[in-house]
Amino acid sequence: MSMTLTQLRYLVAVVDSQLNISHAARRVHTTQSAISKQIQLMEERLGLQLFSRKGKSLDHLTEVGVEVVRRARVILAEAGNIRALAANRLNQDSGELRIACTHTQARFVLPGAVAWLRRAYPDVAVHLLPSDEESLLESIGRGDVDLSIVSSVDMPRAGVAIPAFHWKRVLLVPRGHPLATLRRPLKIADLAAHPLVTYESALKSESTLRQAFAREGYTPDLACIARDADLIKTYVRAGLGAGVLAEMAVLPEDVRDLKLIPIDDLLPRCTTWLVLRRDQVLCHFAMRFITHLAPHIDARDVNLALAGETVIHASPPTWGELMAVPRIA
Amino acid sequence: MSMTLTQLRYLVAVVDSQLNISHAARRVHTTQSAISKQIQLMEERLGLQLFSRKGKSLDHLTEVGVEVVRRARVILAEAGNIRALAANRLNQDSGELRIACTHTQARFVLPGAVAWLRRAYPDVAVHLLPSDEESLLESIGRGDVDLSIVSSVDMPRAGVAIPAFHWKRVLLVPRGHPLATLRRPLKIADLAAHPLVTYESALKSESTLRQAFAREGYTPDLACIARDADLIKTYVRAGLGAGVLAEMAVLPEDVRDLKLIPIDDLLPRCTTWLVLRRDQVLCHFAMRFITHLAPHIDARDVNLALAGETVIHASPPTWGELMAVPRIA
DNA sequence: TACAGTTACGGACCGCGTAAGCATA
DNA sequence: TATGCTTACGCGGTCCGTAACTGTA
Numbered sequence: 001m002s003m004t005l006t007q008l009r010y011l012v013a014v015v016d017s018q019l020n021i022s023h024a025a026r027r028v029h030t031t032q033s034a035i036s037k038q039i040q041l042m043e044e045r046l047g048l049q050l051f052s053r054k055g056k057s058l059d060h061l062t063e064v065g066v067e068v069v070r071r072a073r074v075i076l077a078e079a080g081n082i083r084a085l086a087a088n089r090l091n092q093d094s095g096e097l098r099i100a101c102t103h104t105q106a107r108f109v110l111p112g113a114v115a116w117l118r119r120a121y122p123d124v125a126v127h128l129l130p131s132d133e134e135s136l137l138e139s140i141g142r143g144d145v146d147l148s149i150v151s152s153v154d155m156p157r158a159g160v161a162i163p164a165f166h167w168k169r170v171l172l173v174p175r176g177h178p179l180a181t182l183r184r185p186l187k188i189a190d191l192a193a194h195p196l197v198t199y200e201s202a203l204k205s206e207s208t209l210r211q212a213f214a215r216e217g218y219t220p221d222l223a224c225i226a227r228d229a230d231l232i233k234t235y236v237r238a239g240l241g242a243g244v245l246a247e248m249a250v251l252p253e254d255v256r257d258l259k260l261i262p263i264d265d266l267l268p269r270c271t272t273w274l275v276l277r278r279d280q281v282l283c284h285f286a287m288r289f290i291t292h293l294a295p296h297i298d299a300r301d302v303n304l305a306l307a308g309e310t311v312i313h314a315s316p317p318t319w320g321e322l323m324a325v326p327r328i329a
Numbered sequence: 330m331s332m333t334l335t336q337l338r339y340l341v342a343v344v345d346s347q348l349n350i351s352h353a354a355r356r357v358h359t360t361q362s363a364i365s366k367q368i369q370l371m372e373e374r375l376g377l378q379l380f381s382r383k384g385k386s387l388d389h390l391t392e393v394g395v396e397v398v399r400r401a402r403v404i405l406a407e408a409g410n411i412r413a414l415a416a417n418r419l420n421q422d423s424g425e426l427r428i429a430c431t432h433t434q435a436r437f438v439l440p441g442a443v444a445w446l447r448r449a450y451p452d453v454a455v456h457l458l459p460s461d462e463e464s465l466l467e468s469i470g471r472g473d474v475d476l477s478i479v480s481s482v483d484m485p486r487a488g489v490a491i492p493a494f495h496w497k498r499v500l501l502v503p504r505g506h507p508l509a510t511l512r513r514p515l516k517i518a519d520l521a522a523h524p525l526v527t528y529e530s531a532l533k534s535e536s537t538l539r540q541a542f543a544r545e546g547y548t549p550d551l552a553c554i555a556r557d558a559d560l561i562k563t564y565v566r567a568g569l570g571a572g573v574l575a576e577m578a579v580l581p582e583d584v585r586d587l588k589l590i591p592i593d594d595l596l597p598r599c600t601t602w603l604v605l606r607r608d609q610v611l612c613h614f615a616m617r618f619i620t621h622l623a624p625h626i627d628a629r630d631v632n633l634a635l636a637g638e639t640v641i642h643a644s645p646p647t648w649g650e651l652m653a654v655p656r657i658a
Numbered sequence: 659t660a661c662a663g664t665t666a667c668g669g670a671c672c673g674c675g676t677a678a679g680c681a682t683a
Numbered sequence: 684t685a686t687g688c689t690t691a692c693g694c695g696g697t698c699c700g701t702a703a704c705t706g707t708a
Contacts, residue, residue, distance in 0.1 A: 001335060002411075003411065004334060006330060006698080021663065022661085033664080033702095036662095036664060048414075055663090056664070056705080056707080057707090064414055064418050074404075078407075083375070085400075086377050089376075382688095384681060385682080385688040385689065386681090
């Protein structure tokens with residue numbers, strides 16, 4: 001036959017390692033030599049160049065190469081699905097669960113769910129791949145992850161998205177901050193009057209924060225941009241400005257020295273989505289993890305949505321509601 | 330790794346051979362022994378039963394087996410696509426073109442196109458798989474065919490359908506037949522007054538012939554049902570009734586002893602569709618064959634439609650128009 | 659020198675085919 | 684007896700890993 005599954009696996013590993021064969025070898029637990037040879041062999045057997053070389057190293061994928069890689073991903077995803085099917089049938093409660101998510105999710109949302117999973121399935125290894133918002137949807141397509149967790153106002157376009165919960169942004173300020181002493185609900189104008197500390201995403205023009213300001217004729221004064229909520233809090237404590245962050249990121253100890261101010265209607269509500277690959281076969285523990293994270297849906301809904309039969313319409317709870325209900329283990 | 334492409338190929342070959350391993354072995358050019366062993370090996374490696382056995386022979390696919398086979402088909406189709414991609418890049422003008430179609434298409438429509446293809450690509454082997462209407466759409470999904478050709482009034486639901494041409498049904502009667510002497514356009518009532526000879530499909534309740542009769546309060550008197558147009562003509566000559574058949578099936582020599590009567594508006598116009606698998610990669614000669622059969626569309630349209638970007642909307646010519654234009658070789 | 663890719667070689671394993679052994683009709 | 688699946692076994696090819704070599708910062 002003209003190619004093997006192993007060769008395809010190596011091929012995408014190389015592509016996903018920025019064409020670094022050694023790196024790819026580590027990813028798939030083999031040697032440089034093996035990959036180098038199999039790639040050459042595959043090119044020879046297909047009779048075409050997948051990569052264009054610069055000296056000895058791979059420079060970039062050729063035009064056909066891109067096409068081949070795209071199809072290889074489909075093949076590997078389906079091969080993985082077959083394995084998952086088998087694992088489920090065997091009630092195999094071991095394996096790994098690979099989750100791509102932002103720092104906020106990993107730090108403030110997932111710890112409880114991951115702890116629950118590890119209690120229920122001690123032999124499952126959880127891999128958290130922290131990513132930025134842009135690469136999240138890519139990694140679901142690349143298939144190197146079982147589950148992506150993204151936050152956005154609208155439903156993500158890629159994959160099958162399951163709403164997990166709604167959440168709001170809140171304002172976090174030092175006790176002495178002028179906004180802390182206002183006795184009335186805040187308005188955009190109030191926020192615009194002070195320097196803000198928030199996430200990188202506010203830099204983009206599609207940023208809902210930016211848009212909310214623009215609608216009232218203001219531009220936010222971004223004193224400081226931070227990559228994660230912990231940094232935002234640090235800078236807020238240092239007095240650089242008022243923090244705008246996800247309500248999940250506010251811990252009980254934070255409100256000892258900082259003041260939390262709700263800004264319910266100023267910014268649109270966000271939703272955290274669990275994003276799966278279409279037609280993906282989930283192993284048992286992955287399904288349990290999902291239904292634990294999003295208790296308002298059940299496995300049947302997820303499977304229907306994965307098959308493309310339906311879209312999950314059930315309205316998710318808010319983060320506050322989710323926290324109020326004690327979970328059964 | 331848990332499975333190989335070869336094993337998947339064998340698996341679907343077995344399924345497509347009614348679980349007859351020996352038959353499957355002939356299909357994929359190997360031995361019973363090889364298949365038997367690989368299937369067992371695959372089951373062992375996946376740790377699940379794909380087939381339930383009755384004694385030594387395979388009885389039926391298990392529930393997971395069905396799922397696995399479905400995914401295996403996707404994998405094999407994509408593997409074939411990669412090969413086609415390579416063949417195209419190499420301008421490889423050899424290979425085979427597998428076409429599933431009805432007898433009428435094979436006998437009256439394709440001969441010219443196939444002859445043209447063989448002239449242009451002498452190293453391409455054309456396989457015609459005669460099938461009945463029902464199994465045509467299946468075989469496109471099964472992936473054991475490059476192209477299905479179906480005739481219907483509405484666009485087929487499966488795959489990517491390209492309209493090739495419109496055609497009408499005509500009436501064919503012996504010279505002395507009462508309908509041959511009518512000096513006015515026929516009506517359904519006229520047809521209903523005489524026994525008819527036509528295709529099997531007229532038996533089904535969705536039959537457009539049946540419906541056209543029903544709309545006027547009649548039921549066709551089906552004297553004789555034939556599997557193909559040659560048989561219909563034979564029975565018409567034998568005096569069993571008036572033949573209702575596709576205009577393509579009427580050859581010049583037929584009108585020497587039979588009378589052809591147009592019944593333009595009595596029955597809805599049919600369309601012959603070329604049906605491809607979504608995301609299928611066509612090799613050059615297959616694409617040329619398609620654009621030769623359906624000259625009103627070009628390769629770009631086909632590729633866009635295959636990618637699911639567009640639906641081909643261009644209205645096809647009628648069979649008469651198609652025949653009137655001499656083709657360039 | 660450190661690093662990345664290719665080439666060379668021996669060994670393990672895999673999958674094929676022949677042929678013999680069984681089961682079922 | 685015929686057909687079809689399985690098992691046993693030897694052979695050839697495949698793929699891997701080690702190790703030596705080559706080109707590049």
